[in-house]
Amino acid sequence: MNNMLPAELATELSVLLGAEGWRTDDGALEANAQDNSWRHQRPAAVALPTSREQVQALVRACRRHRIALVARGAGTGTTGAAVPLEGSIVLSFARMDRxxxxxxxxxxxxxxxxxxxxxxxxxxxxxxxxxxxxxxxxxxxxxxxxxxxxxxxxxxxxxxxxxxxxxxxxxxxxxxxxxxxxxxxxxxxxxxxxxxxxxxxxxxxxxxxxxxxxxxxLPVAQAGLRVLYRDADAAAQAVSRVMGQPVVPTRLEFMDARSLQLLRLNGADVADAGAMLLIEADGDHDTLPYLLQALATAAEGDGMLALDVAMEGAAREKLWAARKALSPALRSVAPGKINEDVVVPVSRIPELVAGVQALAREHDLTIVTFGHAGNGNLHVNILYHPDDADENARAHAALPKIFALTLALEGTLSGEHGIGLAKRDFMAQAFTPETLAAMRAIKAALDPDGILNPGKVLPTAACPRPAAAVTAGSTIDGNHRARP
Amino acid sequence: MNNMLPAELATELSVLLGAEGWRTDDGALEANAQDNSWRHQRPAAVALPTSREQVQALVRACRRHRIALVARGAGTGTTGAAVPLEGSIVLSFARMDRxxxxxxxxxxxxxxxxxxxxxxxxxxxxxxxxxxxxxxxxxxxxxxxxxxxxxxxxxxxxxxxxxxxxxxxxxxxxxxxxxxxxxxxxxxxxxxxxxxxxxxxxxxxxxxxxxxxxxxxLPVAQAGLRVLYRDADAAAQAVSRVMGQPVVPTRLEFMDARSLQLLRLNGADVADAGAMLLIEADGDHDTLPYLLQALATAAEGDGMLALDVAMEGAAREKLWAARKALSPALRSVAPGKINEDVVVPVSRIPELVAGVQALAREHDLTIVTFGHAGNGNLHVNILYHPDDADENARAHAALPKIFALTLALEGTLSGEHGIGLAKRDFMAQAFTPETLAAMRAIKAALDPDGILNPGKVLPTAACPRPAAAVTAGSTIDGNHRARP
Known part of the structure; x- marks a missing residue:
């Protein structure tokens, strides 16, 4: 693949970075070809600089040749942000790890x-x-x-x-x-x-x-509450109450009825309920009981079914075990998962959860919603069988409606995963053309030749002057690999 | 002054904003001529829009005519950021107050x-x-x-x-x-x-x-500690200890020996010490004693002379009275004050305080240092008599050395006041040319004709394409008014 790069550039960079820092072998190209979005595209080469001066020289060389440079950490991102473009160079920071x-x-x-x-x-x-x-x-x-x-x-x-x-x-x-x-x-x-x-x-x-x-x-001590509610609305009201009093929880996780059903199906010790909150506090041994009491008082209210307190150690581990069991449990439903991380104002959580379930019914899909309720940041997991062409199509048809619902509830596309390629084309729904234009102007200000990770974050027109490697026509958008 | 504006623009804006929203009378021009930096320059007009659409129309009109627009809140800033340029329009947000x-x-x-x-x-x-x-x-x-x-x-x-x-x-x-x-x-x-x-x-x-x-x-309860130390070094070590444990104080204020001397001279009930910390915690009635205990334990250490606990109400008021008395007390030394708000890493506070006192001796000045130690954000007050030409010159000669000291200690120019005009020319010492160039590129991206508050924040070269009103030659930099 190295022959996709100008020979002069390849020579310059191999001298700059040495054999350990300039890799064009199959192993290196394959190891840097995808992230956790399972999009796949081999780069033309992988650069592994060890200093800021090497990074600078690399950027300057790529700029001269208008070759795209795709930065990469550990490749655990879920949006394709670190997936190479065809003909691009991956800049891996694996050797700048001090x-x-x-x-x-x-x-x-x-x-x-x-x-x-x-x-x-x-x-x-x-x-x-x-x-x-x-x-x-x-x-x-x-x-x-x-x-x-x-x-x-x-x-x-x-x-x-x-x-x-x-x-x-x-x-x-x-x-x-x-x-x-x-x-x-x-x-x-x-x-x-x-x-x-x-x-x-x-x-x-x-x-x-x-x-x-x-x-x-680090706090001296941590403890948690497990609170069951009649329905998502009652749980979301409790989230607002918890976030409206002075004791800020360390974690405030929500699980909808589908999440709880799934956990029970997988043998977890979770009662039947419409929704659950896991609430954690941290402090020291003197203050923790008071903090928990304040959180418990806020969690109580109309629609609460049960509240368990789990102090440190084994009890706390057991409480969080349900949360940890959820991701593997999703796999027991279907091998395919579209995991979004939309955000809405805390007060709109009930509408989001209800709207998502309505979409699940409309599209005949299993959608499981749970996540970081204190931030209004919920993981909406559409579960489907990729090999089932009809279900696959229904899953991908539901996705834009989930984003539209989120935006209608004054929310936004991503709370913690980012945009990358996966959500790039929804950006025009999340922002006005003028706001996107301001973002593009800032992109052009700091990256005038558009060589840094072009085609990511901003919709395609966002690339002010696309790098050569980009205009060559990348196919990464559609190039998904099946998960193992 | 209105005749400094193109007649077409003045007519357009007076129609847009109406009599209440377009002011060119002496009273309005004078009321919007300065901020708390006491720099003074009358604008050509004052615009008081009532909606975002009016703000947009105003910006577009000024852009067409390349007239500078200086946004203004309440004019309490200390850096000249809101001081008009000659021939500019002040955009006051006084009527957008809902x-x-x-x-x-x-x-x-x-x-x-x-x-x-x-x-x-x-x-x-x-x-x-x-x-x-x-x-x-x-x-x-x-x-x-x-x-x-x-x-x-x-x-x-x-x-x-x-x-x-x-x-x-x-x-x-x-x-x-x-x-x-x-x-x-x-x-x-x-x-x-x-x-x-x-x-x-x-x-x-x-x-x-x-x-x-x-x-x-809002917290349910607040209480504070007053802690005296042998010297600034011992107090700063305590600041590091307080900030290194899990209970974050609500306030963590430092006063140097000069501050304490000044308070005593003005009759305040403050013991003789090398430095003082005022530490506040907030919480509820149950937890507050534990939080105060944790903070007190962290405050204790080598060089501590005395520690008083002041729970809520009158005792707490008395504790903070010393802090509030400080600003008026400064005026008892000299009518002139250069009040900077430099920031250093918490661990460098002792070096900053010692360095400032060395500069005070070198320049034969009274410099009083106090402020928000938990953030490493200290107010360095150079006190001088503006009418004493020699002292005035010494004060202004010391200022660049205080910034140089701050930057040598890995700090920065401003923690909470901003840059405006007052610190603009020190920006080139705080940032590399490349970093300033990136800031200028962002300025050009969002304000391509340089009409928004030109000449502020970034050193003069920062104005990518100076607005007409700016090139006309503003004199505001030197136009200080005596404080009353």
Whole structure:
């Protein structure tokens, strides 16, 4: 595939990066061909720089040749943001994986983008600290990928998402410039906020080569509540009550009736109910009982059926086991899953859940809804058999209606997965043409030749001056692989 | 002054806005001529729109004529960001001052930019809610101004700054387009983060016409600690310890030895010490004692001289009285004050305080340092007699050295006041040329003709295509008025 690149460029980059850093062998191309969206496209080459200077040289060389550069962390994203374009170069941060410093006194850490979230958490725990983002892939996803996609997780309701927990960045723009913004401080009114702009931009504006992360202190103790409700409406009312009082839960997870049925079918110890909330608090041994009491009081109300308190240890593990069992249980229904992560205002959760079930009936599909209710961020899982052409078509016909429903409820497309390719074509429904034009103008400002991950995030017209590799006609959009 | 504007433009805008919305009388021009930086320049006219459509029409008309438009909230800023340019139009948001909705269930409020912070807090308190930013001008400053400058305040250490507490914006760009981003939800990975980019951009990228604000629940109870230390170093070590444990204080204020001397000279009941911390916690009646105990334990350590606990009510008021007395006390030393709001990593506070005192000795000046230590955001007050030419010169010679010291300590220019005109020319020391170029590119992307508040935030070269009114040669930089 290397012959898809200009020979001069390939030579320059192989000299720049050396044999370990410039890979065109089948193994490397295949290993970097897809993410967890199961879209598949081999790149022309894989670059594995070890320094910001190498990243800068790489960007400048690609810019000269108008070759697209697709940044990649650990490839755990679900939207295709890290899937190569035909003829593009994947820039893997796998070799920029150093934790540069942990500064407990400043409650921050400075890392390279290739550090795995789990490895960082392990290193931080020795200092009694943690970094808030906890996506389910935490053990194997990279910090750079978390920042690129603004990853969240259940803990975000109290501690925020990736964007809320980054203090400063060093990045290489599409112009080939190294920019530096923010730092080891938590308050900043100095110039434009490039830091938060780059978070969630999925490698389309600049490539993050160093991040200063905001840390939090590990709580001494955690405990949870399991609360059953008559229906989704009663549970959603409780979510509003919980979020309206001063004690912020560490997690506030919702499961709809389908989720609970599915768990019971799979043998989990869950009572029959219309909906369930799992609510967690953290604190210390002195204060935790009071915090739990405040949360329990808020959780109580019309339509509540039962409330169990699970203090630390085995009881708490058991409580969360149901949540953890849910993803494998989905597979027992059907091998295909469209897992969206829409967001609505908390007060609109009942309408979302009811609307999704109406769509399930209309399209004769099983749709299971659960997720991070405290943020109004619900995972809507359409389950289907990919080999069943009719069901497959019904599933993909329901998807745009779920987005339309979400937007009609004042919500938005993604809370923590990002846009990538999967949701790119729905962006024109989520934003006005003027707002998209502003985003395109910013893309053009930081990546004037459109070489950074072109065709992602913004609808196709978004690529101001498409890179050569893009106009060559990528086919990745339709190039899905079956999941194993 | 109206004759400085093209007649066609003046006619168009007076028809658009009506007599109440288009003011060229001396009273209006003078009332909009300065902010709390005491820089002074009358505009050519003052526009007071009442709707986003009027704002859009205003921007489009000014763009056609290349006339600069300077957005203004309540004029309480300290950097000159809202000070007009010669020949410019001030866009005052004073008549866009409606609280559009308060949504307790979604923990957010939707407001127009002219709403005063204090009025919003009053309306929210009826719902048991508040908006975090609490600048000292809270009663009289506007939400739009808070967002434009990324205002903070002492409460930011627990609850964040303006940028951390905005969920969505509607704004009119310099292109004359209405853009909309974010909404009534707390998690968002959908497209570029325009919301946080606009916060702190001081009216140079787009004009905020509506904001969805993130709210927090009012705590049931608050109490504080007053802790005296041998020296600034011991106090700063305590700040690091406090910020390194799980209980986040609501406020964590530092005062240096000069602050304490000044308070005693003014009759305050403050013991002799090298430094003082005021630490506040909030919670409920059950948990507050435990939270205070955790904070007190962290505050204790080498160099601590005394620790007083002040529970709610009169005792707490007395504790904070010293902090409130400080600003008036500064005036008893000298009528002139250069009040900066630099930020350093918490661990570098001792070096900042020592370095500032070395500069005070070197320049034979009184410099008083206090502020929001939990964020590393300290107010460095250079006190001087403006009429004493020699002292005046020494004060202004010390200022660049304070910024240089801050940057050498890995800090930045402003934590909560912004840049405006006052710190604009120091931006080139705070950022690399490449980073400033990226900011300029973003400015050009959203304000292609450079009509929005030109000459602010970015050093002069930052104005990509200066508006006619700017090239006409503004004199505002040197046009200071004496404070009354």
């Amino acid at each position: 934790i540069l410093s942990i500064r407990p006194g400043d409650r921050c850490a400075v890392v390279e983008p290739g550090v795995l979230n789990g490895d960082l958490q392990h290193a931080l725990s020795a200092h009694g600290l943690f970094w808030a983002p906890d996506p389910s892939s935490a053990d194997i996803c990279s910090i750079g990928g978390n920042l690129a996609c603004n990853a969240g997780g259940p803990r975000a309701v109290k501690y925020g998402t990736s964007r809320d927990n980054v203090l400063g960045l060093v990045a290489v723009t599409g112009s080939g410039d190294i920019i530096q913004c923010g730092g080891a401080y938590t308050k900043d009114a100095t110039g434009y906020d490039l830091t938060h702009l780059l978070v969630g931009s999925e490698g389309t504006l600049a490539l993050i080569v160093e991040a200063t992360l905001k840390l939090a202190a | 609280i559009l909705s308060i949504r307790p269930g979604d923990r957010c409020a939707v407001v127009e930019p002219g709403v005063l912070n204090g009025d919003l807090q009053h309306a929210l308190s009826a719902h048991g809610l508040f908006w975090a930013p609490d600048p000292s001008s809270a009663d009289i400053c506007s939400i739009g101004g808070n967002l434009a400058c990324n205002a903070g305040g002492p409460r930011a250490v627990k609850y964040g700054t303006s940028r951390d507490n905005v969920l969505g914006l509607v704004a009119v760009t310099g292109s004359g387009d209405i853009i909309q981003c974010g909404g009534a939800y707390t998690k968002d990975a959908t497209g570029y983060d325009l919301t946080h980019l606009l916060v702190g951009s001081e009216g140079t990228l787009a004009l905020i016409v509506e904001a969805t604000l993130k709210l927090a629940a």
